[in-house]
Amino acid sequence: MMKKQFTVLFSLLVIAVSASAQKEYKLSKSSGQLNLKVAGAIVEGYNGNEIIFSLPKAKNEAVDERAKGLRVINGSGFVDNTGLGLDISEKGNEINVNAVSKDMDGILSIKVPQNVKVSFVNQSNIYQDEIILKNLKSEIEVSTSYNKIKLENNSGPMNVKSLYGSVDAVFSEAIKGPVSIVSVYGHVDVSLPVGVKANVELSTSYGKLYAADELKIAINKPASKETTGAGFGLAVYGGRGADEIKGKINGGGADLILKSNYEKVYLRVK
Structure with a gap:
């Protein structure tokens, strides 16, 4: 009996310590559009009615006695009104999030209700962290210069553009809307369920195109008369001038670019 009580108390203590190790800011909002202008973040969809922003507390976070009663501001006019180094404001149905301090302490995590659209913009060539967007069922729009982007188990329409960063995406469900993923100088790596239905368009100017044989793409306009094996269950379609493929997977469906x-x-196949 004593051992069971000790286990319960220990579990509660672990939960309390974990909670205290996070700094949070909550916004009661279950719809609308979240506009993020930060260096990077982990954004996760969930079934709730609040947008929850959190940062880990530093183990030995120094307290600036001189700054007591003051707020962090920057030259753009943003003010830390969250305690997380973020300026958050609402305009109509939009929630605008701007970093007051570009170099944030720790990884910003954001939990988003499923009916909230997410827009992420970062054109800084100095301040950039990885962007992870996962379990989102609403629209996604991303425009970055240097961030690495990971998309995990999202199903809504999305428009993702990166200049120098790579984009890796894994889809576990059917694609519910048009999906466009473009990187100018980075790779694009996408995994799909074998039974997905999609109108697919793959293109590159100076690289190569790879596709898993299991997807059985019915090509509308062959990019090349030759197809060569690439190993690991992938087939390569390529060659000079053969840099675009348009076709259908399982009879076609949502557009995938x-x-x-x-x-x-x-x-590839998931």
Whole structure:
């Protein structure tokens, strides 16, 4: 009996310590559009009615006694009104999030209700962290210069553009809307369920296109008369001037556009 009580108390203590190790800011919002202008973040969809922003507390976070009663501001006019180094404001149905301090302490995590659209913009060539977007069922729009982007188990329409960062995406469900993933100087690597239905377009100017044989793409306009094996269950369609493929997977469905100008495009089975 004593051992069981000790286990319960220990579990509660672990939960309490874990909670205290996070700094949080909550916004009561279950719909609308979340506009993020930060260096990077982990954004996760969930079944709730609040947008929850959190940062890990530093183990030995120094307290600036001189700054007591003051707020962090920057030259753009943003003010830390969250305690997380973020300026959050609402305008109509939009929630605008701007970083007051570009170099944030720790990885910003955001939990988003499923009816909230997500827009992420970062054109900084100095301040950039990985962007992870997962379990989102609403629309996604991303425009970055240097961030690495990971998309995990999202199903809504999305428009993702990266200049120098790579994009890796895994779809576990059917694609519910048009999906466009483009990287100019980075690779694009996408995994799909074998039974997915899609109208697919793959293209590259200076790289190569790879696709898993299991997807059985019915090509509308063959990019090349030759197809060579690439190993690991992938087939390569390529060659000079053969840089675009349009076709259907399982009879067609939602539009799926994957492009990389200077790197490779991979389309594989999950």
